[in-house]
Amino acid sequence: MDTSKFAEKGYDIVAAGNPDKLAELRAQIHRKARELAGDGEDDPEEFMNNFHRLELRGPELNKLRMELIKYVSDNLDVAQTIYEAFSGYLTELVGPDIVVQKTTNLVIQQPGDPDQVPTHRDAPLNSPFEVVVWIPLVSVYGTKGMYVLDRKNTDVSLQMLKNPESGYEDQTRFATEQGDILSMPFGHALFFWPGLVHAVGVNTEQETRWALNIRYKNLFAPSGAKGQAEFFEVLRLSPLARLALEYEKGAYA
Amino acid sequence: MKAYYACLDTGFVKYCPQPLQHLAIGDKAKKLDGDVSFYTMEDFETLATQGIAKGKIEEKPAVSGIIYFTVRQFFYGGSFDLKFMRFILDKGYEVHFAREDISIPTAESLDELFPMLYSAQHLLERDEPRDSWRPVWDWVETHQHQESAS
Numbered sequence A: 001m002d003t004s005k006f007a008e009k010g011y012d013i014v015a016a017g018n019p020d021k022l023a024e025l026r027a028q029i030h031r032k033a034r035e036l037a038g039d040g041e042d043d044p045e046e047f048m049n050n051f052h053r054l055e056l057r058g059p060e061l062n063k064l065r066m067e068l069i070k071y072v073s074d075n076l077d078v079a080q081t082i083y084e085a086f087s088g089y090l091t092e093l094v095g096p097d098i099v100v101q102k103t104t105n106l107v108i109q110q111p112g113d114p115d116q117v118p119t120h121r122d123a124p125l126n127s128p129f130e131v132v133v134w135i136p137l138v139s140v141y142g143t144k145g146m147y148v149l150d151r152k153n154t155d156v157s158l159q160m161l162k163n164p165e166s167g168y169e170d171q172t173r174f175a176t177e178q179g180d181i182l183s184m185p186f187g188h189a190l191f192f193w194p195g196l197v198h199a200v201g202v203n204t205e206q207e208t209r210w211a212l213n214i215r216y217k218n219l220f221a222p223s224g225a226k227g228q229a230e231f232f233e234v235l236r237l238s239p240l241a242r243l244a245l246e247y248e249k250g251a252y253a
Numbered sequence B: 001m002k003a004y005y006a007c008l009d010t011g012f013v014k015y016c017p018q019p020l021q022h023l024a025i026g027d028k029a030k031k032l033d034g035d036v037s038f039y040t041m042e043d044f045e046t047l048a049t050q051g052i053a054k055g056k057i058e059e060k061p062a063v064s065g066i067i068y069f070t071v072r073q074f075f076y077g078g079s080f081d082l083k084f085m086r087f088i089l090d091k092g093y094e095v096h097f098a099r100e101d102i103s104i105p106t107a108e109s110l111d112e113l114f115p116m117l118y119s120a121q122h123l124l125e126r127d128e129p130r131d132s133w134r135p136v137w138d139w140v141e142t143h144q145h146q147e148s149a150s
Helices: A004-009 A019-037 A044-049 A058-075 A078-085 A087-094 A151-160 A167-178 A239-252 B018-031 B051-058 B082-090 B107-127 B130-149
Strands: A011-015 A098-101 A105-109 A131-136 A188-192 A209-218 A232-236 B002-008 B034-041 B065-068 B094-097 B102-104
Touching: A004 A011, A019 A044, A019 A058, A019 A078, A058 A105, A078 A087, A078 A098, A078 A209, A078 A232, A087 A098, A087 A131, A087 A209, A151 A167, A232 B107, A239 B082, A239 B107, B002 B018, B018 B034, B018 B065, B034 B051, B051 B082, B082 B094, B082 B107, B102 B107
Parallel strands: B002 B034, B002 B065, B065 B094
Antiparallel strands: A011 A188, A098 A209, A098 A232, A105 A209, A131 A188, A131 A209, B094 B102
């Protein structure tokens, strides 16, 4: 498993080792979204790409999004499915004792939508020992995707924040101009280190972006400000960890 | 509708005042289709032993369980207090945590959640700067030193 690009740049785009898992997950999300919308194409990628043509806006769109996120959280084991799709790469990065973010985020970005996540980095609020997995449910390219500054350019951009007058504006402009635009077909995921500056701009393409994001880390890696038990749940344990935890449980009793 | 005892975190009042802790615990009770019937909290002197909560449980209250503000309330003794959590469950009461949105209704669910509770305590002990918790840790350390000297 080659993680050299991740080590050097802080991110990499990886093809799923088990793409059928992702296809089934997307099919389930598509079925529910279509039911909630009451309209749209049969094909999941077509439905999602053309979602903006259903012209759901404002509270109506938000209601659908919230109901869909609740459905995904309550009924689909997204964390496990993504792990199964990328188990080799994930285990190489975080080890065999894995905790995962309790909730999965689902983002729907329609063309021209001005509501977007600002330029930011996840760590140090989140743990620098996490890996963020960003999974587009459609093919992404250009402004339909996201951009990320690699480790070197992240360091440059953080220096800009020292200017209290224009630091954030300078950083955002730098991120837009120097950020690596990430293109990938469905069936791939972006793995990135949470210390990297990243953002999305206004989607000026003619298709809607749908993407999931979720975070994994080692059971005993520092948990950041969000807290171990607040933010994570155990996904899997190695045989050794199981044995040791059983031993510890006995010692505590 | 189920009734629950609320047990606020005395050690965290400086950072999350009582009214906010009540809101979080009340919200957790609603998720459990219940309501809070009574609340209690430890003194600084009983943080490590949960003596006040233990006394309440010994009274055999007519509630389904206890909703704590946070799992940290089981860490003040210097390690995860598995024994006291088992004691509550053995008495027939559920244990819930508002901040972490965790529920432990049975001994089996405690077994399942043990790796998370164990690792949470170890990470907190290892990684959290004591300055952010100083009033509590200063007291706990002093108390522990006094105990080991006696």
